[in-house]
Amino acid sequence: MEDLYREIILDHYRQPRNRHAIESPSCSADGSNPLCGDQVTVAVVVDGDRITEIGFSGQGCSISQASASMMTEYVRGRTVAEARAGVDAFQQMMTTGTVAGLEGFDDIDALVGVAKFPARVKCASLAWKTLEQALNEGGAPVTTPVTTDERNSNG
Amino acid sequence: MTIADPRDTGVQRLPFDLARIRRDFPILKREIAPGVPLVYLDNAATSQKPVQVIAELTRFYRDHNANIHRGVHTLSVESTELYEAARAKVARFINAPKTEEIIFTRNTTESLNLVAHAWARKFLHEGDEVVISEIEHHSNIVPWQMLRDARGIVLRYIPMLPDGTLDLDAARKIIGPRTKLLSITAMSNALGTIVSLEVLVPLAKAQGAVVMVDGAQSVPHLPVDVQALDIDFLAFSAHKMLGPTGIGILWGKMALLDAMDPFLGGGDMILTVNMERSTWADVPAKFEAGTPNVADAIAFGAAIDYLDALGMDAVREHEREITDYALRRLADVPGVSIFGPMDADLRGGVISFELEGVHPHDIGQVLDTRGVAIRTGHHCAQPVMLALNVPATARASFYLYNTTDEVDKLAASLQEVTRFFGGGR
Ligand SMILES: Cc1ncc(COP(=O)(O)O)c(C=O)c1O
Numbered sequence: 001m002e003d004l005y006r007e008i009i010l011d012h013y014r015q016p017r018n019r020h021a022i023e024s025p026s027c028s029a030d031g032s033n034p035l036c037g038d039q040v041t042v043a044v045v046v047d048g049d050r051i052t053e054i055g056f057s058g059q060g061c062s063i064s065q066a067s068a069s070m071m072t073e074y075v076r077g078r079t080v081a082e083a084r085a086g087v088d089a090f091q092q093m094m095t096t097g098t099v100a101g102l103e104g105f106d107d108i109d110a111l112v113g114v115a116k117f118p119a120r121v122k123c124a125s126l127a128w129k130t131l132e133q134a135l136n137e138g139g140a141p142v143t144t145p146v147t148t149d150e151r152n153s154n155g
Numbered sequence: 156m157t158i159a160d161p162r163d164t165g166v167q168r169l170p171f172d173l174a175r176i177r178r179d180f181p182i183l184k185r186e187i188a189p190g191v192p193l194v195y196l197d198n199a200a201t202s203q204k205p206v207q208v209i210a211e212l213t214r215f216y217r218d219h220n221a222n223i224h225r226g227v228h229t230l231s232v233e234s235t236e237l238y239e240a241a242r243a244k245v246a247r248f249i250n251a252p253k254t255e256e257i258i259f260t261r262n263t264t265e266s267l268n269l270v271a272h273a274w275a276r277k278f279l280h281e282g283d284e285v286v287i288s289e290i291e292h293h294s295n296i297v298p299w300q301m302l303r304d305a306r307g308i309v310l311r312y313i314p315m316l317p318d319g320t321l322d323l324d325a326a327r328k329i330i331g332p333r334t335k336l337l338s339i340t341a342m343s344n345a346l347g348t349i350v351s352l353e354v355l356v357p358l359a360k361a362q363g364a365v366v367m368v369d370g371a372q373s374v375p376h377l378p379v380d381v382q383a384l385d386i387d388f389l390a391f392s393a394h395k396m397l398g399p400t401g402i403g404i405l406w407g408k409m410a411l412l413d414a415m416d417p418f419l420g421g422g423d424m425i426l427t428v429n430m431e432r433s434t435w436a437d438v439p440a441k442f443e444a445g446t447p448n449v450a451d452a453i454a455f456g457a458a459i460d461y462l463d464a465l466g467m468d469a470v471r472e473h474e475r476e477i478t479d480y481a482l483r484r485l486a487d488v489p490g491v492s493i494f495g496p497m498d499a500d501l502r503g504g505v506i507s508f509e510l511e512g513v514h515p516h517d518i519g520q521v522l523d524t525r526g527v528a529i530r531t532g533h534h535c536a537q538p539v540m541l542a543l544n545v546p547a548t549a550r551a552s553f554y555l556y557n558t559t560d561e562v563d564k565l566a567a568s569l570q571e572v573t574r575f576f577g578g579g580r
Contacts, residue, residue, distance in 0.1 A: 004520065010576070036516050036532055037546025059546065061516035062576065123516065 003113040004120070005062065012107070013062040018072035022055040031130030033122050038064040042072075042130045049079050056127065063120050067111055068127035074105045080135055087132045094121045171469040177556050179205040179461075191526040194561045199344045199372060199505050199552035200530055201394045204458070208397055211457035215450045223449055224423060224440075238449050241456030242439070248459050249370075249389060250380040251406050258405040258412075258439045259452050263371040264294040266390035266405035267338070269442065270367055271298035273415040274388075274407075275336065281307035283335040286359070288313040288321055288350070289542055290343040293535040295369045299338065309333070313355075315542050319346040319495030319502075323354050330355070334364045341373030345536035345550070346495035347478070347505030349377070356385055365411065371395060375554075376474055376503050378467040387411055398458035399451040405442070412438040419444040470555050474504040477553045481506055481562045485551075488569050494543055504553035507534070510569060513576045515549040521575060525568040 021043070022028070028043035038060030045053035054072045058065065071090075075083045086102055093100040093108075097115035102108050114124045177183050180203050185193045195203060215237065221230035223238050239254075246254040260266045279285070285299050289312050303310045311334075313326045330337065337359035342349050352368065359366050367388035373379055374389070375396035381389055388411070393402035417424055417435055421444040426434040435441045462470065479499035485491050490511035496502050510518055515531035522529055530550045533540045540546065551565055 005517075005575070013576075034533075034537075037514075037540070038516075039546065059514075061514035063516070117520070120516070120520070 004117055006110040006113065008107050008110040009062065009066045012066035012069040016056075016065060016069040018055050018076065019057065019069065020055045021057065022053055025053075025055075027134045029130050029134035031126050031133065033060075033064070033126060036061065036123065038123055038126055040064065040068050040127045040130050042068070042127060042134050044075075044131070044134055046080060049081070051075055051078055051080060051083055054131075058127075060126070061120075061123050063111075063114060064123040064126050067124045070105075070108050070111070071127045071131060074102060074108060075131065083131065083135065087128045090128045091125065094125055167464060168466055169464045171465055171473055171555075173473075173556070173558060176465075177558075179207065180556055181206060181209075183556060187523065187526040187528075191524075194525075194527040194564050196551040196553065196557065196561065196565060197528045197530050198554040198557075199395070199534075199550065201400070202375065202397050202554050203556070204397055204399070205461055207461055208399065208454050208457045212399060212450055212454040215453050220450070222446055234449055237453045237456075238447070241452045241459075244456045244459045244463075245404055246406075248463065249374065249406060250382050252382065253409055255437070255439050256406055256409050256412060258407070258442045259447050260403040260405050260442075261401055261448070262394070262403035263292075263369060263390045263392045264403070266403050267294055267367070267369065268298050269405055269418045270338075270388055270390075270407070271302050273418045273442070274365075274411065275302055275308075276306065277416055278414075279306060279308050279335055282309065282333065284309045284311055284331070284333040285336045285338060286311045286313065286326075286330055286334050286364075287338050288340065289315040289538050290319070290321065290346060290348060290350075290536065291340055291538070292344055292369065292371065293537070294371075295338055295340060296538070308335075312538075313339075315539065318497075319343070319348045321348070321350060321355075323351060326355055326358060330358045330362060330364070332362055334359060334362050336365050336367065338367040338369070340369040340371070341379070342376070342503045342505075343495070343536070343539070344372050344505065345534040345539045345548070346507055347502035347552075348495055349373075349501055349503060352384055352386075360385060372503060372505070377471050381406060393451065393455040393458060396458060397461055398455035401448050402451040402455045409438065412442070415441075417441050417444065421445050423447075465555065473555055474553055474557075475499050477557050477559065477562065478502065478504045478506065480559050481551065481553070481565070484562050484566045485569070488566050488573075490573050491569060494545075494548060504557075505550065506552070507548040507550045509545060509548055510572060513572055515547045517576060518549045518569070518572050521572045522565070522568050525564065525571070527565055527568050529565075 025043035026046040030041045032039045040058035042056050044051050054076050056068045089100040094115050099109040099112045111124050114120050182203050219233045221234045223235040242257045243254045245257045299310050311329050314322045316322050356366050366386045368386050370389045370391040374391040387408050389406040391404050394400040424436050424441050424444040426436050494507045519531035532547050
């Protein structure tokens, strides 16, 4: 269990960073995992090619909310291209189970354990996919693909 | 020692001996990690299987396997007999007037869809009303929404009251002269609520409506008698009542089944085929196109024998006791709030709850490390989640093999969850 719930994750869950509204965002997006009820809204201010402000709101499990908090910390102050690279690196970490080595931000590596819990990968990915959607110009809300073990209809 | 059942000749009753029952379920000896025994509390999703059912499945494949209704050879005759004997057991179990009224499907979902296609599409017209409720499983919502979009029928919902029971006063207004079908669950899988069929069925019957009951949760856990209930269709799944996956039941009154067109076309469901047209076989063959799931139907017969031997009254009484104990035990755990009726007489062995400050997913994950298997999420009943104003709940659900010790483990593990996430929002 400690593989999944590292102390740093619980810390981000209990004291989320950048959990606030953004006055006039350049773009924003809503993401949700309807099957588990995780929900995240991400709003960013882009100045030139740099993300100067980012905030999120939402509700959900500790993994989804901690990941959102970490994502905002990572992205803030970086260029859009770097943010996109971060999204890719994070997805990579979720599929391979090896740390992303995201430069200058070790907290995220704590989420590597999630890769061993297939049912939870979509929780961790939600905020990142939502960010990507926002950057693609706040279009359709993101619904992260449902993983098989959650797709069951067994009531 | 066996006790003769006073009402029923033929069936040998066994006393409800929990230790013996548990020995019949090999999986209950499983450990989730070294030294961490399984505490299986996800029975509303699917039940575990006793050795008797597993053995029947193997015996069929080992000793009798052949296609049914087709050959004159010995194995085909034996397979056919075993398959039809299973049908007769199912009929007796729900007190169906005729064995041929039992149709083997894949699951409850298919049974409900069969009626939506083969009965409702033929007999319902634009403006006709289908009444369901706010606490239905998605499988008793979506087929009717599809029918509404295809045929222009009107779909109406009996609302849920805050305590998780249905609003019967509202039902009296909603069920009216335009109601052609009441399709309703007998027990909510999300909240455990036992629905007042004794009130709702007469309301619908007084309007001349057909009544279908989703028995996916009731047939495994309560005595069910289709004649006493005065209903027209009943749908349920073998896998939730000790049987294998891949077998469901649709029971319907013969007059209704006779009047319906087939659901699927192909082999086994025809009387004659020429290049112009075909004529249909009689019920139930008319609805069992293609090679059916012979082995699982036969193994389901063994599951019914198992339940019959214990008696559904005894099964219900055991679950009522466990549920009553669990309701009291969980209410004592700091931070736990329970959804649905608090009286164990009004609910089956299903308890949906939340734990303050901890998302259901996190509860489920930590419980798993203690061997405790529960379900988290929306339980395929999103309208219920909306009405409760929660994104998801955690749900523990019991069956005949669960013990009060297991409830204690659940309660103790929940306290650990709170300790672990303590300080969370
Ligand atoms: C009340 C209810 N109806 C219908 C279903 C659907 O059953 P199945 O998935 O076996 O088709 C379930 C369980 O999944 C249920 O609990």
